[in-house]
Each structure stands twice: as structure tokens, then as C-alpha cells.
Amino acid sequence: MSETALRDLNTVPSSDRKTESSSKGSFTKPYVGSAIENVDVSLVSTKINGNDAMNAAVEIVNSEFEYVESENLSDVEDVDTSIKTLLVGLDSKDWVLVCEALNNVRRLSIFHKESVLNMLGDVIPLVVKSLKNPRSTVCKTAIMTSADIFNAYNDHIIDSLDPLLTQLLLKSSQDKRFVCEAAERALIAMTTWVSPVLLLPKLQLYLKNRSPRIRAKASMCFCRSVPRLGVEGIKTYGIDKLIQIAASQLSDQLPESREAARILLLELQTVFKKSHDLTPTELTPTTVSEDPEMDSWEHFCHSKLSPLSAQAVLRVTNIAREGLVIGS
Template sequence: MTSETALRDLNLLPKSERTNETSSKDILAKPYVEPSDENVGEKQRKNTVSLVEPPVNGSEVGHSGTDVVVAEVEYIESDKLNDLDDIDECLKVLLDGLGSKDWVLLCETLNNVRRFSIYHKEALQDILDNVITLVVKALKNPRSAVCKTAIMTCADIFKAFGDTIVDSLDPLLVQLLLKSSQDKRFVCEAAEKALIDLTIWVSPVLLLPKLQPYLKNRNPRIRAKASMCVSRSVPRLGTEGIKDYGIDKLTQIASSQLSDKLPESREAARSLLLELQTSYEKSPVLAPEQETPSDEPLVYSWEQFCESNLPKLSAQAVLRVTSSITQEAPVSGL
């Protein structure tokens, strides 16, 4: 799927994702109908972190006066996931499980994808494209339980496969930017963490071109999350990598975000500009040849570099930011 196709998803948030919902760090709950039981109420009172999601299609609870019984599904951190008991059997049913309409089974299967990524990533290699397609579908699921588990699955896939998933990254990236920009806090936090993992495990040379289109998205929250990803990714290039990638191009990108609507975008731009200034001063650009010969080559200062590569007003804005940061640096160390 191309970036252009994926971008269309940015404006298609389901209404069900706009509803307020209690967040849960550890346990999710699925309702189903069962005859009244005195212990049910007591169990629900004890599970203060349980999340009872309403039926998506309105058909799961069909009778009034019935009690809701909780089926628990855990959000398990990666370092606490145990290995698979039967690798071959799990692999046989993996794609079917990812396509299941039973959301509890789907969450369990997503966790198995995470286990494969952590312990047996080579077993996923041949079906990875199909797995990613179904994970994208799970990211779009209106149930927050499925959505968050799918987000956690993305993070483990990034760590396991790194640069090898770049060709399949677009649909994952667009969904993670969406989820990190929505109102459900526990989903938003999981998506932000997955985006951080993305900037860690995927090479910035490959990732930055994927992020750039989102810096111009009409949704300011999407732009802010993309700006933050760019700001985290660029330092991993190193001084020589920044120079090779194009410090002029990166400076223009950062400059464009300085006047953005949200403070997160502007803060990310300031952080990026400081990184670029530091990198530039380690390896400055040579000035054009002067009419008067000189024994030492002349170089552009940071100010001259900005003025030669940016419109006048943009250059002034960049220099105000970088000069103020430079002047404040010694004070902060006192």
C-alpha cells in the first residue's frame, strides 16, 4: 500500500472511537449473557481495573435483566510474554486467529504474533506480509482491547524485523499516528510508545521519507506526532549521516514546523534545530570561492548557512530559536 493510499485513512476515524471509555492498564473485559449469580457482582467490584466494553453490533447482550460476566484478557508487556508451547500448531492457526470475529481470540492471537516476533521471528518470515495486513485490520477494530493489543504487536514487530518491514510500513504508520492522536488515553499512550520503538528500530534513512508526508497533513495532531518522530529519528543519523542526508533539507523541515499550530510540533522543531546546529558546527559547509585568495578555506557560519537556505523570515525564526537556546545552555548547567 502506498503512502498516498494510506493517508486517506487519516480522516476516517470511526464514531465509536470518539466515545469516552475507562482506561485499563492490565485487564480487558468482554460481556456475554449468563443467568444471574450472586458472585458476579462481587467479582466485578473487586476487578476495579476491568474494562467492560459495550457490544459493537448491539447483539451480544440480547435480554434485559441478565448479568454481565467478565472474560478477562491481559495486556502483557513484552518482557513478560512467555514462549509458545507448540510452535507448529500455533503457526497453523495464526492467520485464521487474526481473522477471527471473536475479539478475545483475536487478542490472544495477536499476543501469539508478539511471541513469534520475540522468540521465533524466522517462523513468521514467509507470512509476514499477511500478518501485517491483518494487524492493520486489528488496529482499525472499534474495540479498544483489540486496538491496544494490535498496537503492542506493532512495537514487537518493529523490534524483531527492523528495516525489513519498511516496504509494508505505510499502513501501520498511518494507523499509529491516528491512534496516538485520539482521545482514549490508554490507546494513545500505547501508540506513542510504539512510535518511539519505530524510531529506535527502523533506520532513519528509511524512516524519514515515510514520515515527511505527515508533516503537511491537515490534522494538526497528526503533524505534531510526525514532528516528534522526526525529531527523535534525526539524531540517530549522526553528524556524517545528517550531512549525507542533507542538512539543508532537514533544516527546512524543522523550520516549517516552528510556526505550527500545536506546541508539540514547535517544541519538536526547536529540538531538531538544536541538533542540526550542533551537527553543522562540527562539519560546516564551505563558502563559495572568494575573489581574494586565502590560505584557509572560508566556511559559512550557522547564521550564514540558514540565511542562504531559508526564506528571510524563516531564517530569522530559526536563528532566534537557536541563538536563545545557545545562550541559555550555560545557565542551565549552573
């Protein structure tokens, strides 16, 4: 930059200089604007003449910010160096370094997961910190990192799951579509890779959240997790407990909650029938009832729910059953 250009640049108002200095002088650091998400903005240097100095200093070039899917990530070049610098990078004030560190967490989780296992207690809180970052690029990268952590470490993350789950439910409930969709994929990864026995009690707490959006996302996660218990697992967990949870969601504000409840109730009805529709050779004195009606789905619902809730549950499950009969 010429001396004339430097003198002209010094005439820029202090507020403008403050904005430029926040990029720490980097001409390659991407910036995601508030108007266009998922876009990079880079300052570029050009030949400066006289009054063009200020315009050149703030010239921007739009380019797409690349979010690398898990299957396309490459291995780290140096495992030891990546691990040594991981926590520092995650806690950096430079958002570009944070994103690089987050992607290194992803790479290490995929290619060298044992090397990070003992660090999860330190890594996850810093991932949560990035999930709270107002910069969408950092936030989405942290969401993608969360999904890879679920995939790699399964139940090992359960002790650190609560703040991670809170943020993912929040992000999946917001209006920024590309952040919301990424968070939903991370929640699907969570319900896929974390044991339902450990996950369901944590999800249950969010089914009574004040936010209807968070309740809806939690209901969908709960609905996805229950079938992974299997028939015996559902019976052990308690069909009566699960039917009460599902019934409470039937009258929730958002249709996502109600639909998740309907799906869950049909699953519970199927499990109930499998438990009671036994062949004669499978019957034991403890499974024989003098009154068949006492073993019916209808009686079970009325015995475990309030009259209004039982009616709502039976209406949902009977309509679904009638639809299957007509369809067949």
C-alpha cells in the same frame, strides 16, 4: 438452565436477544464497554427462578482486562500449530480469537522471529485491520503487537510500513488515553528499531497532513529519528534539507510540533558546528574559506531559508545557546 427459565428467556424482546446472541453464547468472553475502557465484562450463569431469568442472563461481572507487556510474554506451546492457525485467527470475526492471535504474533516475534519473517507481508495487513477495530481491546493489543514487530524485524517491515504508520499516528492522536499512550510507545519503538534513512522519507509525508495532531506526532518521530543518522549520516542526508523541514514546523499549530522543531534545529546546529569547527591539522584547501562569515551558522540559515524563516531559526538557536552560556 431450567425449562421455566428457558421459557422466560424467550419472552425477552428481540432487540435484547440480538444483543445477547452477539456474544455467541460465551460466558467467558470479555467485553470492553464504551464507558469504562480497559475493563472486562463477562456474562455469568446463576440459578434462575421464574422472573429472575432475564436478570440472570444479562448479569455482568467487571474484571480487569490483562494486557501483557512484552517482557512478561511466555513462549507459545506449539510453534507449528501457532503458525498454521495464525492468519485464520487474525482474520477471525471473533474478537477474542483475534486478540489471542495478536498475542501469538508477539510471542512468535520474540521467541521464533525467523518463523514469521516470510509471513510478514500477510501478517501486517491483518494487524492493520485490528488497529482499525472499534473495540479498544483489539486495537490496543494490535498496537502492542506493532511495537514487538518493530523490535523484532526492524527494516524487514519497511515495504509494509505505510498503512501501519498511518494507523499508529491516528491512534496516537485520539482522545482515548490508554490507546493513545500505547500508540506513542509503538511509535518510539519504530523510531528506535527502523533505520532513519528508510523511515524519514515516510515520516516527511505526514508533516504536511491536514490534521495538526498527526503533524505533531510525525514531527516528534522525525525529531527522534534524525540523531540516529549520526553526524556523517546527517551530512549525507542533507543538513540543508533537514533545516528546511525543521523551520517549516516552527510555526505549526500545536506546541508539540514546534518543540520537536526546536530540538531538531539544535541538533542540526551542533552537527553544522562540528563540520566547520575544524582544527588546523584537519583543514584542507576545500574547507578553508577566505571569509569566515561565509562558514557561519547565520550565513548558512540565510542561504537556505527565506528571511523570515531564517530569523525564526536563528532566534531559537541563539536563545538556546545563550541559555547554555548563562547556565554554565
